[in-house]
Amino acid sequence: MFHVRKKTHAGVTVDQSVNLLATYDYVVCGAGAAGGVVASRLAQMTDASVLLLEAGGDERVEQVEDARRWMSNIGSERDWQFTAEPSTHLAGRRLPLPMGRVLGGGSSTNGLIWARGHRNDFERWAKASGDSRWSYANVLQAYRCIEDWQGTPDVQRRGRGGPMYITKPSDPVPVARALAQACQAMGIPEVDDLNGAAMEGDGACGIANVNVAPDAKRVSVASAYVRPTQQQRKNLTVLLGAHVHRVVLQEKRARAVQFEWRGQVQTVVVGEEVVLSTGAIQTPKILMLSGIGDRAQLQQHGIDCPVHAPGVGANFQDHILVAGCVWEYVSPEPPRNNAAEFTLFWKSHPSLDRPDLQPVLEECAFGSEVTGPAYGLPADRSVAWTLAPGLVRPESRGHVYLASANPHQAPRVDANFLSAPEDVQALMACIKLCRELGNAPEVAPFRRREWMPGPLGEEVMQQWLRQAAGTYFHQSGTARMGTDDGAVVDGQLRVHGVQGLRVVDASIMPEVTTGNTHAPCVLIGEIAAQAMLASHDRVHASASEGGQHGRG
Numbered sequence: 001m002f003h004v005r006k007k008t009h010a011g012v013t014v015d016q017s018v019n020l021l022a023t024y025d026y027v028v029c030g031a032g033a034a035g036g037v038v039a040s041r042l043a044q045m046t047d048a049s050v051l052l053l054e055a056g057g058d059e060r061v062e063q064v065e066d067a068r069r070w071m072s073n074i075g076s077e078r079d080w081q082f083t084a085e086p087s088t089h090l091a092g093r094r095l096p097l098p099m100g101r102v103l104g105g106g107s108s109t110n111g112l113i114w115a116r117g118h119r120n121d122f123e124r125w126a127k128a129s130g131d132s133r134w135s136y137a138n139v140l141q142a143y144r145c146i147e148d149w150q151g152t153p154d155v156q157r158r159g160r161g162g163p164m165y166i167t168k169p170s171d172p173v174p175v176a177r178a179l180a181q182a183c184q185a186m187g188i189p190e191v192d193d194l195n196g197a198a199m200e201g202d203g204a205c206g207i208a209n210v211n212v213a214p215d216a217k218r219v220s221v222a223s224a225y226v227r228p229t230q231q232q233r234k235n236l237t238v239l240l241g242a243h244v245h246r247v248v249l250q251e252k253r254a255r256a257v258q259f260e261w262r263g264q265v266q267t268v269v270v271g272e273e274v275v276l277s278t279g280a281i282q283t284p285k286i287l288m289l290s291g292i293g294d295r296a297q298l299q300q301h302g303i304d305c306p307v308h309a310p311g312v313g314a315n316f317q318d319h320i321l322v323a324g325c326v327w328e329y330v331s332p333e334p335p336r337n338n339a340a341e342f343t344l345f346w347k348s349h350p351s352l353d354r355p356d357l358q359p360v361l362e363e364c365a366f367g368s369e370v371t372g373p374a375y376g377l378p379a380d381r382s383v384a385w386t387l388a389p390g391l392v393r394p395e396s397r398g399h400v401y402l403a404s405a406n407p408h409q410a411p412r413v414d415a416n417f418l419s420a421p422e423d424v425q426a427l428m429a430c431i432k433l434c435r436e437l438g439n440a441p442e443v444a445p446f447r448r449r450e451w452m453p454g455p456l457g458e459e460v461m462q463q464w465l466r467q468a469a470g471t472y473f474h475q476s477g478t479a480r481m482g483t484d485d486g487a488v489v490d491g492q493l494r495v496h497g498v499q500g501l502r503v504v505d506a507s508i509m510p511e512v513t514t515g516n517t518h519a520p521c522v523l524i525g526e527i528a529a530q531a532m533l534a535s536h537d538r539v540h541a542s543a544s545e546g547g548q549h550g551r552g
């Protein structure tokens with residue numbers, strides 16, 4: 001049997017009401033899209049004790065469970081409410097960067113589109129890491145185990161019977177169908193499944209895959225992985241309202257995790273490994289607070305730096321969503337399902353190896369804090385619809401910096417959107433594409449008038465773009481996987497230069513995927529769990545000579 005260490009550690013505060021132990025085999029920090037998966041898999045597949053620490057609270061509330069209400073979580077207590085530094089590239093604006101703060105993380109608050117990423121995304125990850133577990137062939141297998149796909153079967157690519165329920169809305173708003181016809185007339189093929197062969201090609205449009213069960217019920221990592229595991233397995237302890245401060249290193253090994261819970265700072269000792277899954281803004285912050293980061297930067301904040309890792313916080317990436325090209329309906333039409341049922345992938349230039357544009361239908365008027373009031377967009381969600389231009393292969397790179405040594409202070413995020421001229425060019429092409437589609441004859445029955453932006457000259461349109469651009473909510477890349485000096489983790493997501501510490505979340509993406517990032521984060525959780533289970537098995541097989549170990 002797997003040996004559960006019982007030793008205690010001075011200074012550990014144990015709250016008997018939740019049976020918090022002094023020592024856990026694994027401590028997973030952050031119960032989001034990736035962390036919830038790793039913690040669940042470790043608890044399901046071993047007898048090891050697993051502690052899952054989540055700063056947010058219970059996800060079993062209507063605003064999370066009702067898929068149609070996903071936008072109401074933005075700005076609520078279930079959102080970290082990060083903001084980026086003001087940017088000259090965005091007309092001096094300070095962009096909000098929402099991220100989920102609740103059991104399930106972004107998986108519990110997101111817009112429910114399931115987009116797996118392009119074949120070439122993963123081939124490039126495999127190359128960057130030198131690790132074939134990220135190859136497309138392997139990724140396909142992993143996705144097949146994750147998915148419970150309700151659509152047309154595709155045995156090569158899609159899975160059935162896995163934890164994540166995925167479907168296609170059967171009754172999308174009628175303008176979605178009209179947009180698909182307009183796309184076809186422009187040479188953009190409509191496909192039945194946007195996560196099938198389409199993700200190996202040049203682009204397509206269609207009704208999005210969504211994690212919406214009957215009665216508009218959200219399916220998240222919390223509901224599909226963490227809650228069922230909690231019910232079935234006693235070795236998983238989930239602590240809500242537990243704010244991780246730092247990982248305690250001794251001789252470059254992760255020995256303990258320090259976190260605040262119920263107003264007290266606690267320390268739990270770790271027997272095997274610590275997993276940081278706190279998302280692409282908090283993960284680099286916690287690494288730096290733990291002494292892993294750029295030495296000069298840490299010294300400025302009086303933090304000792306046993307592991308100089310200049311890549312921590314660098315390579316920040318996000319998709320850019322422009323709010324948006326808006327049309328007034330002829331007759332009002334309330335949003336349905338996830339209120340974003342139609343999307344397309346297309347290239348701004350045929351020479352690209354993957355689509356770089358992903359406009360999405362928003363089933364309401366969608367403007368920025370500048371363009372919304374300027375154009376008098378309506379609050380009533382049934383009056384207008386939006387085709388929001390989206391850039392999913394950005395060249396711009398930002399940075400997450402430590403603001404202070406205080407774990408309660410948010411880090412400084414220089415998102416650096418639109419700093420690369422190529423991104424501006426691609427988005428200008430995307431705005432043109434969206435306006436052509438929205439003004440196409442096929443869509444005429446749903447168009448009383450174009451509300452925003454209308455026909456503008458090149459220069460004024462660029463100004464509008466800088467006032468309208470925002471996050472697609474896909475922050476990533478700040479602890480990237482690779483083998484070079486700037487890389488933070490290896491192909492098994494182990495932090496370079498540290499024993500017993502992995503990063504498992506969107507931070508590890510060397511390049512953000514082509515499409516929404518929830519599915520790739522679930523994938524990251526699964527692939528990390530496989531790697532951890534393999535190493536767990538190796539260690540315990542040799543420790544028990546006979547190779548016996550617990551498999552629950």
Ligand SMILES: Cc1cc2nc3c(=O)[nH]c(=O)nc-3n(C[C@H](O)[C@H](O)[C@H](O)COP(=O)(O)OP(=O)(O)OC[C@H]3O[C@@H](n4cnc5c(N)ncnc54)[C@H](O)[C@@H]3O)c2cc1C
Binds near residue numbers: 475
């Ligand atoms: C509003 C919104 C809409 C989105 N829409 C879509 C969509 O339609 N489709 C899609 O594919 N993707 C979407 N996304 C993105 C997707 O949800 C994220 O890419 C994904 O959740 C990221 O996974 P992660 O594991 O990296 O981090 P997260 O899921 O963000 O998880 C990180 C977890 O760590 C916790 N945490 C952070 N700091 C600490 C700390 N110090 N101590 C303890 N816990 C901590 C957080 O509370 C959170 O639960 C959306 C995101 C948002 C915010």
